[in-house]
Amino acid sequence: MGHWVMNPHPQFSDDELKTILDYVFSLKPATKTEVSTPTGANEGNARKPTRPGDGADVEGVHPSYNLTTLHRPDFRPRVGGLAFLPDGRLLVSTWDSVGGVYLLDHLQGDSSKVTIKRIAAGLAEPLGLEVVNGQIYVLQKHELTRLIDHDGDEVIDEYRAICNTWQVTADFHEFAFGLVYKEGYFYVTLSMAMRLKPGVKQTPDRGRTIRISPDGHYEWVNFGLRTPNGIGLGIDNEIFVTDNQGQWLPGNKLIHLKQGEFHGMGWAIPPDGKELPVMTPPTLWLPQNEIANSPSEPTLIKDGPYKGQMLQGDVTHGGIKRDFLEKINGSYQGAVFRFSQGFEAGVNRLRWGPDGALYVGELGMEGGGWSWKERKYGLQRMKYNGQTTFEMLAVRARPNGFDIELTEPLSADLDVSPTDFYIQQWRYVPTSSYGGPKLDQEEMMVKHIILSNNRTRLSLQIPGLKKEHVVYFRLSDRLRNNNGKQLWSTEAWYTLNAIPE
Numbered sequence: 001m002g003h004w005v006m007n008p009h010p011q012f013s014d015d016e017l018k019t020i021l022d023y024v025f026s027l028k029p030a031t032k033t034e035v036s037t038p039t040g041a042n043e044g045n046a047r048k049p050t051r052p053g054d055g056a057d058v059e060g061v062h063p064s065y066n067l068t069t070l071h072r073p074d075f076r077p078r079v080g081g082l083a084f085l086p087d088g089r090l091l092v093s094t095w096d097s098v099g100g101v102y103l104l105d106h107l108q109g110d111s112s113k114v115t116i117k118r119i120a121a122g123l124a125e126p127l128g129l130e131v132v133n134g135q136i137y138v139l140q141k142h143e144l145t146r147l148i149d150h151d152g153d154e155v156i157d158e159y160r161a162i163c164n165t166w167q168v169t170a171d172f173h174e175f176a177f178g179l180v181y182k183e184g185y186f187y188v189t190l191s192m193a194m195r196l197k198p199g200v201k202q203t204p205d206r207g208r209t210i211r212i213s214p215d216g217h218y219e220w221v222n223f224g225l226r227t228p229n230g231i232g233l234g235i236d237n238e239i240f241v242t243d244n245q246g247q248w249l250p251g252n253k254l255i256h257l258k259q260g261e262f263h264g265m266g267w268a269i270p271p272d273g274k275e276l277p278v279m280t281p282p283t284l285w286l287p288q289n290e291i292a293n294s295p296s297e298p299t300l301i302k303d304g305p306y307k308g309q310m311l312q313g314d315v316t317h318g319g320i321k322r323d324f325l326e327k328i329n330g331s332y333q334g335a336v337f338r339f340s341q342g343f344e345a346g347v348n349r350l351r352w353g354p355d356g357a358l359y360v361g362e363l364g365m366e367g368g369g370w371s372w373k374e375r376k377y378g379l380q381r382m383k384y385n386g387q388t389t390f391e392m393l394a395v396r397a398r399p400n401g402f403d404i405e406l407t408e409p410l411s412a413d414l415d416v417s418p419t420d421f422y423i424q425q426w427r428y429v430p431t432s433s434y435g436g437p438k439l440d441q442e443e444m445m446v447k448h449i450i451l452s453n454n455r456t457r458l459s460l461q462i463p464g465l466k467k468e469h470v471v472y473f474r475l476s477d478r479l480r481n482n483n484g485k486q487l488w489s490t491e492a493w494y495t496l497n498a499i500p501e
Contacts (some may be wrong), residue, residue: 053338053489054477057319061342063389063488064304065358065382068111069344070104075116076377077102079361081129081138081179082351090353091129092379093138095363099123101138101147103154107381108355120147120156127229128179130186139179139188142168144212162186163216167203171195174206177229180239186212187221187257189228189241192267204269209241209257220271222255224263224279231257232298232350234310235325235332242295242312245288250428250436251470252286252295254312254323256332264430279430281497283332284323285470288435291336291493293317294370299350299358304384305393305407311339313347315363318372320347324394333497335395338489344378346371357383390481391488395473397500401446401462404473404492408481409455418446420476421460425469425496444471467499 052059061067071077080095090104101120106113120138128139136147136156143164150157163186168174171193178188192207209221209231222241226249230242239257243249248266255263262268264279286292294316301309301322310323319341325334349361362378364371394405410416423446426438448461465471475490 051477053487055474055491057317058338058341058489061382062320062340064384064387065340066385067342068381068383069379070107070111070114070359070381071344071377071379072112072114075102075379077361077379078363078377079349079379080125080127080363082349082359082361083129083131083136084351084353085131085136086134088354090359091131091136092361093123093126093129095125095127099126101126101129101136101156107353117154119149119154120159123159125175127175127177128188130179130181132181137162137179137181137186139176141174141176142166144179144186144188144216161216162214163212163218165216166190166210166218167205169193169203173227175227175229178231180231180233182233182237182239184214187231187239188212189225189231191225191227191229192265202267202269207265207268221257221259222261222263223271224261224265224268224276225255226265227294228255229315229348230295230297230312232300232312234298234300234323235308238332240283240298240310242286242298243282244294245292245435247434248430248432250430251288252292253282254284254286254295254298254310254336255280256283266430266432281468282495283325284334284336284495285428285493286321286336287438287470287472287493289317291317291321291338291491294346295321296346296348297350298323299352302352303356305388309394311350311358313350313360314372315346315348315370316372318346319343320350320360326396328397328498328500331497333397333495335392335492335494337392337492340382343380345375353381355383357381389488390485392475392492395492395494397494397496397498398459399500401460401465402471402473402494404458404460404475406456406458410451411480411482411484412455414478414480416449416451416458416479418449420479421446422474422476423462424472425466426472427466427469438470440466440469465496465499467496469496470494471496 050056077094081093083091092102103117105115125141144162146160147156148158173194175191180187207225208223210218212218227244234240241255243253245252261280296313298312320339322337322339325332345362348363360380364376390408393407396403423444426441450459471494473492
């Protein structure tokens with residue numbers, strides 16, 4: 001492949017170089033990774049055995065939601081895209097040999113009554129769907145296509161190309177992901193090729209988000225993405241993108257889409273042909289195999305106690321994760337939490353329905369590739385059931401520490417101690433290696449705690465916090481609510497790009 005080099009990194013210390021080399025020489029097939037637990041003042045809590053939701057993935061569906069299965073023996077979709085028609089019927093595209101689009105009706109009530117009709121086929125990797133003014137658009141590997149039914153039988157008669165001029169080769173990894181429509185434009189992410197022959201360069205469009213106008217013209221937005229299998233509308237109606245850990249990416253990411261920003265993949269071709277700029281920090285780092293592996297579509301939560309926060313799925317790590325974001329110095333940062341498991345397969349697409357439910361499209365590949373437990377298909381629906389789940393609602397950065405907000409009060413007879421909080425911080429640096437280690441990893445100590453009068457907010461004073469670091473929290477499993485329930489998940493990962501003043 002071509003040699004596209006980043007700007008020189010800052011000079012590493014001997015300790016930093018040793019950390020990187022130790023990581024590179026220890027690479028082996030992926031296994032589940034737990035956060036390391038150095039000894040220290042919090043040793044007792046840190047060394048307790050893990051259980052689901054406490055140092056390990058949660059198990060089952062989030063208690064505040066009910067899950068309904070919509071797939072069945074005669075409909076096993078590997079879901080590439082989801083979208084709703086104005087009348088409330090659901091469109092599902094499938095990433096399989098059919099390359100189909102299906103129309104589902106009667107979604108509420110008894111799931112056995114759902115009707116399924118294939119309306120299109122022969123599409124190449126249809127990994128995005130959108131409905132604009134009642135018109136259906138599908139994103140293929142090579143083309144944004146409008147699906148048109150001329151005779152009213154709800155079977156597509158015309159596949160009209162809207163845009164098919166972005167650069168694409170036969171490389172298996174040159175996916176086109178999407179689809180988002182905002183303010184008159186379609187937004188699509190294009191992944192990098194992965195198996196180019198020596199001397200062959202990436203085509204300039206790869207690793208970018210592109211913006212497509214209705215007349216088919218497109219323009220670049222950002223660049224330096226690797227496998228951005230997720231683009232969606234989130235907080236403040238802004239567009240967010242997820243990217244997968246790999247070459248030049250030491251961790252997975254959630255990225256706020258901004259014009260012209262570079263996101264770290266060193267194979268990128270800069271727009272002006274010059275050297276690559278400094279990488280823009282992500283909104284959230286999503287540490288590999290701890291909280292993510294192959295993050296997928298992000299979406300805004302529209303109801304319940306988490307309204308205004310975000311969710312994203314994950315194809316390989318599985319399940320759905322929850323994001324609390326806040327703006328510090330004009331840029332988003334925040335915390336990611338475990339949210340829900342209990343799905344049929346890896347979560348690829350999320351779409352809110354007119355019934356207020358979250359529709360979950362799932363897929364997987366055979367052979368241990370892009371999949372959760374090698375499960376291959378699934379279409380399910382989550383609906384808020386009105387119940388409150390005891391867990392962290394938000395983690396907010398403060399000038400000298402953090403505030404942790406809970407969904408319910410701590411038990412009235414519980415005294416909170418600094419040893420109830422196991423906290424680490426570390427940073428990442430992109431290198432040409434696949435993935436990368438945590439640098440400057442250290443355990444942090446809580447100096448002082450203030451518990452609010454309603455016992456739902458914990459203000460932690462933590463000396464020594466550093467900007468542009470990930471801060472990991474693991475709360476003691478002895479923290480209970482007034483009903484004696486443990487936290488649904490004890491962990492959070494906060495991306496501290498900036499410390500508020």
